[in-house]
Amino acid sequence: MTLEKLQTKIKGYQSSMLEALEQLVNLESPSTDKPALDSYAQKLAARFETLGAEITLIPNPTSGPQLATTLRTPQNSSKKPGLLLCHYDTVWPLGTIEQQPFRVDGNKAYGPGAYDMKASHLMAEFALRGITEVGLQLPRPIVILFTSDEEIGSLTSRGIIEEHALQSKYVLVLEPPTAEGALKTARKGVGNFILQVKGRAAHAGSQPELGISAINELAHQILYLQNLADHEQGTTVNVGVIKGGTRSNVIAARAEAIIDVRAWTQQEAKRIENTMGSLQPVSPGVELEVQGGFNRPPMIRSEASADLFHEVQQIGAKLGLDLQEGSTGGGSDGNFTAALGVATLDGLGAMGDGAHASHEHILVSDLPVRTGLLAAILLEL
Numbered sequence: 001m002t003l004e005k006l007q008t009k010i011k012g013y014q015s016s017m018l019e020a021l022e023q024l025v026n027l028e029s030p031s032t033d034k035p036a037l038d039s040y041a042q043k044l045a046a047r048f049e050t051l052g053a054e055i056t057l058i059p060n061p062t063s064g065p066q067l068a069t070t071l072r073t074p075q076n077s078s079k080k081p082g083l084l085l086c087h088y089d090t091v092w093p094l095g096t097i098e099q100q101p102f103r104v105d106g107n108k109a110y111g112p113g114a115y116d117m118k119a120s121h122l123m124a125e126f127a128l129r130g131i132t133e134v135g136l137q138l139p140r141p142i143v144i145l146f147t148s149d150e151e152i153g154s155l156t157s158r159g160i161i162e163e164h165a166l167q168s169k170y171v172l173v174l175e176p177p178t179a180e181g182a183l184k185t186a187r188k189g190v191g192n193f194i195l196q197v198k199g200r201a202a203h204a205g206s207q208p209e210l211g212i213s214a215i216n217e218l219a220h221q222i223l224y225l226q227n228l229a230d231h232e233q234g235t236t237v238n239v240g241v242i243k244g245g246t247r248s249n250v251i252a253a254r255a256e257a258i259i260d261v262r263a264w265t266q267q268e269a270k271r272i273e274n275t276m277g278s279l280q281p282v283s284p285g286v287e288l289e290v291q292g293g294f295n296r297p298p299m300i301r302s303e304a305s306a307d308l309f310h311e312v313q314q315i316g317a318k319l320g321l322d323l324q325e326g327s328t329g330g331g332s333d334g335n336f337t338a339a340l341g342v343a344t345l346d347g348l349g350a351m352g353d354g355a356h357a358s359h360e361h362i363l364v365s366d367l368p369v370r371t372g373l374l375a376a377i378l379l380e381l
């Protein structure tokens with residue numbers, strides 16, 4: 001009965017949520033723009049202050065602050081908190097909003113960062129708002145961590161995420177679900193490498209024998225790297241960027257490749273890291289230098305995370321939702337928390353499509369549904 005009351009309350013928020021989403025989308029927050037990130041974090045903090053949340057802004061000299069908002073009561077303050085992870089940076093540079101303004105077309109609300117993941121910020125806010133306004137008690141404190149650099153590897157937020165996760169009973173990541181709406185208990189680990197090749201320049205016409213082509217060497221290395229992929233294990237290797245040479249009549253002294261690697265297991269991640277660290281040149285006289293590594297460990301489906309999914313699945317069933325379990329090749333901050341052994345469930349954000357693409361949108365009618373689900377989870381876990 002109370003759950004029904006809560007769901008009805010949250011359904012009533014749909015137009016307020018959409019209005020707020022337009023405001024948040026208009027307040028652009030690219031990962032690399034500190035002033036923009038600072039103002040976005042302030043805006044979020046102000047919204048959560050109206051909920052009576054404790055606000056902690058952890059200053060960050062190189063990026064936006066990490067924002068922790070905590071809702072606790074005297075009754076639940078001795079319990080281990082539940083942690084919600086949201087990032088507030090987007091992949092979209094300032095000014096994107098002029099070319100891709102926020103718009104609602106039928107059941108779709110478009111806008112840069114709407115789906116990944118500003119709608120999630122509002123889902124967290126309105127789930128808590130619903131619980132408070134209906135007069136229900138949270139069984140444990142809820143901490144929502146809004147971080148500033150997920151889209152560029154979480155370099156400045158990782159420590160804070162891990163610190164919070166270790167103190168928490170569970171972690172819910174508010175990244176979008178799979179295209180079919182499934183929640184995620186596994187993600188691939190993500191590695192990034194830069195391979196630099198140093199050869200020797202020479203005149204390509206008059207003295208080619210004095211040169212050592214870094215480009216020829218890189219061509220060999222690229223084919224070798226492709227072979228490190230393992231289809232059966234799901235390990236992928238993508239040489240996504242190459243650079244090299246100066247002119248067509250100069251034997252190239254320099255060439256470079258940027259490589260993305262994904263793996264389901266720590267063993268596979270290690271295999272690639274070891275191989276990358278011991279690459280041998282094919283052409284005599286060439287020097288190879290490799291930088292980088294795995295910046296997100298694989299999010300392995302642990303028993304704790306599987307149990308968490310099953311609990312959430314049952315909560316979903318009470319609301320008439322048939323929730324499925326899924327996995328993805330993309331990484332998230334859930335990779336860090338799962339690697340610590342903390343029960344982690346990802347994909348609790350909004351339904352939609354087009355993350356990092358110009359057709360990025362959320363599904364409007366699902367917004368209150370998934371918000372209602374989140375609220376029920378917070379009440380029951």
Ligand SMILES: [Zn+2]
Nearest residue numbers: 087116117175
């Ligand atoms: Zn995201």
